[in-house]
Amino acid sequence: MAVENWVSRDIKMLTEFRRDLHMHPELLYDVPRTAGKVAEALRAAGVDEVIEGMGRTGVVGIIRGDSNKSGRMIGLRADMDALPIPEATGQPWASTVPGKMHACGHDGHTAMLLGAARQLARSRGFDGTVVVIFQPAEEGGAGARAMIEDGLFERCPCDEVYGMHNRPNLPIGQFTIAPGPIMAAVDEIRITVEGRGGHAARPHTAIDPLPITGALIQAMQGIVARSIDPMDAAVVSLTTVHAGDAFNVIPQAVDLTGTVRTLREEVRNHVEARLTQMVEHIAAGFGAVGRLDYIRHYPVTVNHQGATDLAAAAAQEVAGMDNVHLDMPPMLGGEDFSFMLKKVPGAMINIGNGPSADLHNPGYDFNDDAIAWGCSYWTTLVRQRLPLDPGTVVPLRG
Numbered sequence: 001m002a003v004e005n006w007v008s009r010d011i012k013m014l015t016e017f018r019r020d021l022h023m024h025p026e027l028l029y030d031v032p033r034t035a036g037k038v039a040e041a042l043r044a045a046g047v048d049e050v051i052e053g054m055g056r057t058g059v060v061g062i063i064r065g066d067s068n069k070s071g072r073m074i075g076l077r078a079d080m081d082a083l084p085i086p087e088a089t090g091q092p093w094a095s096t097v098p099g100k101m102h103a104c105g106h107d108g109h110t111a112m113l114l115g116a117a118r119q120l121a122r123s124r125g126f127d128g129t130v131v132v133i134f135q136p137a138e139e140g141g142a143g144a145r146a147m148i149e150d151g152l153f154e155r156c157p158c159d160e161v162y163g164m165h166n167r168p169n170l171p172i173g174q175f176t177i178a179p180g181p182i183m184a185a186v187d188e189i190r191i192t193v194e195g196r197g198g199h200a201a202r203p204h205t206a207i208d209p210l211p212i213t214g215a216l217i218q219a220m221q222g223i224v225a226r227s228i229d230p231m232d233a234a235v236v237s238l239t240t241v242h243a244g245d246a247f248n249v250i251p252q253a254v255d256l257t258g259t260v261r262t263l264r265e266e267v268r269n270h271v272e273a274r275l276t277q278m279v280e281h282i283a284a285g286f287g288a289v290g291r292l293d294y295i296r297h298y299p300v301t302v303n304h305q306g307a308t309d310l311a312a313a314a315a316q317e318v319a320g321m322d323n324v325h326l327d328m329p330p331m332l333g334g335e336d337f338s339f340m341l342k343k344v345p346g347a348m349i350n351i352g353n354g355p356s357a358d359l360h361n362p363g364y365d366f367n368d369d370a371i372a373w374g375c376s377y378w379t380t381l382v383r384q385r386l387p388l389d390p391g392t393v394v395p396l397r398g
Contacts, residue, residue: 002318002376003318003372003373003375003376004119004318004375004376004379004380006119006122006123006379007115007119007371007372007375007376008372010115010118010119010375011115011371011372014111014112014114014115014371014375015111015368015371017037017041017111017114018107018108018110018111018366018368018371019093019107019368020037020093021034021037021080021102021107021110021111022091022093022094022095022101022102022107022365022366023093023094023095023096024095024096024097025082025083025095025097025100025101025102025107026080026081026082026097026100027081027082027083027084027100027139028081028136028137028139028140028141028143029056029057029081029136029137029141029143029146030057031057031080031081031136032057034080034081034110035052035057035058035059035080035134035136038059038080038110038114038134039052039059041114041118042059042061042114042117042132045114045117045118045121045122046121046122047061047062047063047117047121047132048061048062048063048064048121049061049062050062051155054147054150054151054152055135055136055137055143055144055145055146055147055148055149055150055152056136056137056143056146056150057136057137058133058134058135058136058143058146058147058150058152059134060131060132060133060134060147060152060155060156061117061131061132061134062129062130062131062156063117063120063121063124063129063130063131063132064124064129065124065125065126065127065128065129065130065386065388066124066125066126066127066388067126067127067128067388067390068127068128068129069127069390070127070128070386070390070393071128072127072128072129072159072385072386072390072393073128073129073130073131073156073157073158073159074128074129074130074131074158074159074160074161074162074381074382074385074386075130075131075132075133075156075158075160075161075162075340075344075346076113076116076130076131076132076133076161076162076163076378076381076382077113077133077134077135077144077161077162077163077337077340078106078109078110078112078113078114078132078133078134078135078163078164079106079109079110079134079135079136079138079139079143080106080109080110080134080135080136080138081106081136081137081138081139081141081143082095082100082101082102082103082104082106082107082139083100083101083102083103083104083139083360084099084100085099085100085101085103085360085361085362086098086099086101086362087101087103087362088362088363089101089362089363089364089365091365101362102365102366103359103360103361103362103364104139104359104360104364105165105166105353105359105364105366106138107366108166108353108366108367108368108370108371108374109164109165109166109374110134111371112164112370112371112374112375112378113132113134113164113374113378114132115371115374115375115378116132116374116375116378116379116382117130117132119375119379120379120382123379125383125388126382126383126386126387126388127386127387127388127389127390128386128390129156130382130386131156131158133147133152133161135147135336137336138335138336138337140297142297142298142336142339143336144336144337144338144339144340145336145339148339148340148343153343153344158344159344159345159396160307160310160344160345160346160385160396161340161341161343161344161345161346162307162311162346162347162348162349162381163335163337163340163346163347163348163349164348164349164350164351164374164377164378165335165348165349165350165351166350166351166352166353166366166367166370167350167351167352167353168353168354168355168356168357168358168359168364169353169354169355169356170350170351170352170353170354171323171352171354172352172353172354172367172369172370172373173319173323173352173373174319174323174324174325174351174352175312175315175319175323175324175325175349175350175351175352175377176324176325176326176327176328176349176350176352177303177308177311177312177315177324177325177326177328177347177348177349177350178303178308178326178327178328178329178330179303179304179305179308179309179347180302180303180305180330181263181264181300181301181302181330182301182302182303182328182330182331182348183300183301183330183331183332183333183334183335183338183348184233184235184261184262184263184300184301184330184331184332184333184334185260185261185262185263185265185268185296185297185298185299185300185334185338186259186261186297186298186334187259187260187261187262187268187272187294187295187296187297188257188258188259188260188294188295188297189236189238189256189257189258189259189260189275189292189293189294189295190255190256190257190292190293190295191216191255191256191257191258191279191290191291191292191293192253192254192255192256192290192291193209193212193213193216193253193254193256193279193283193288193289193290194209194252194253194283194288194289194290194291195207195208195209195212195250195251195252195253195286195287195288196252196288197249197250197251197252198249198250199248199249199250200247200248200249200250201248203250206250207286207287207288208250209243209251209252209253209254209288210243210250210251210254211286212254212282212283212286212288212290213241213243213254213256215282215286216278216279216282216283216290217238217256219278219282220236220238220275220278221236223236223271223274223275223278224236224271227270227274228267228270228271232262232263232264232267233261233262233263233267233330233332234260234261234262234263234267234271235259235260235261235262235332236258236259236260236271236275237258237259237260237261238256238257238258239257239258239259240255240256240257240258241254241255241256242254242255242256243255260272260275260294261332261333261334262300263300263330263332264300265299265300268296268300272294275292275294276292276294278290279291279292280292297334298334298335298336298338298339299338299339299342300338301334301335301337301338301341301348302338302341302342303341303346303347303348304341304345304346304347304396305397306345306395306396306397307345307346307347307396308347309397310347310381310384310385310394310396311347311349311381312324312326312349313384313394314377314380314381314384314385315349315377315380317380317384318373318376318377318380319373328350333359335348345396349377351370351373351374351377352370352373353366353367353370354367354369354370
């Protein structure tokens with residue numbers, strides 16, 4: 001129950017690889033350098049097949065085991081993109097690109113999966129096929145969906161798929177996971193309240209959208225508090241309000257944006273319906289027109305029960321029973337691995353990043369001490385899910 005011995009051979013290279021990615025962050029689908037380095041490293045490792053440009057800039061490596069009696073295939077996914085945030089870590093390997101940094105640890109996720117791919121290509125001690133998936137555009141671009149629409153699971157028909165994300169302030173060498181909804185659906189709202197502009201000294205000749213917007217904002221705060229079961233999680237947050245250009249002019253319209261986060265599809269549908277009613281009817285009550293554009297981005301990330309149990313078992317073999325927590329509380333952040341979990345049974349686990357600034361913070365950095373634990377988790381999961389004796393495979397349930 002520890003980091004596997006092979007990791008010591010590769011840890012210096014993987015750390016340097018991670019720090020190089022950190023110094024050269026790229027956003028969304030625009031990851032040519034990152035994807036190129038991943039593809040180059042996979043080929044150098046002897047991966048059987050490397051597919052580039054899937055989902056625009058995704059990279060997929062296919063590794064075949066010593067045997068394929070079972071015909072089984074599992075997918076392992078890491079994300080590659082960074083964030084539009086100026087870095088403030090002061091590290092020697094800090095971002096060299098102004099306004100961009102790896103503030104969510106995708107550089108570490110990529111390094112851990114690359115390390116596992118190198119070892120799996122060397123050892124081949126499994127029955128079946130491993131698909132390592134390096135995905136772009138997790139940070140708002142739905143890169144997982146793009147890869148799926150580009151034929152990921154048709155070309156690589158995985159039986160199971162697994163993801164891993166670092167968690168700040170969870171100790172190094174620990175993991176946490178839970179079945180069911182673990183991360184929220186991510187939706188965007190755009191609202192326009194259109195009245196009739198006019199002179200600020202003659203408000204009776206106008207339909208002022210500003211007090212209407214105030215009434216709407218106040219009413220929206222009651223959606224979660226008064227129309228959703230308190231046992232259900234939901235957030236409705238307005239984040240921008242734009243109106244007018246002059247101190248003496250009543251504006252024609254007010255534009256608002258915000259986000260909705262929910263953990264159940266029924267709650268998601270309810271919030272959209274209530275928002276639509278409020279925007280239209282409150283505006284109409286003042287003689288104005290209200291319009292809502294409700295944009296569904298990422299669905300709820302739902303860990304399958306059976307896959308969660310299997311992921312936990314692999315983590316327990318690596319870290320020990322006491323270092324794998326099975327009661328991870330759900331979070332209202334989003335994750336586009338949700339698209340993959342809607343297509344293929346699987347689960348996402350969190351790995352400890354040690355004492356750390358939070359994700360999406362200018363002071364955040366991935367902890368290189370986590371690399372060895374993540375690599376060991378991936379290879380242990382493959383060994384357990386694709387054993388050389390296929391008769392010993394634990395079936396995926398639930």
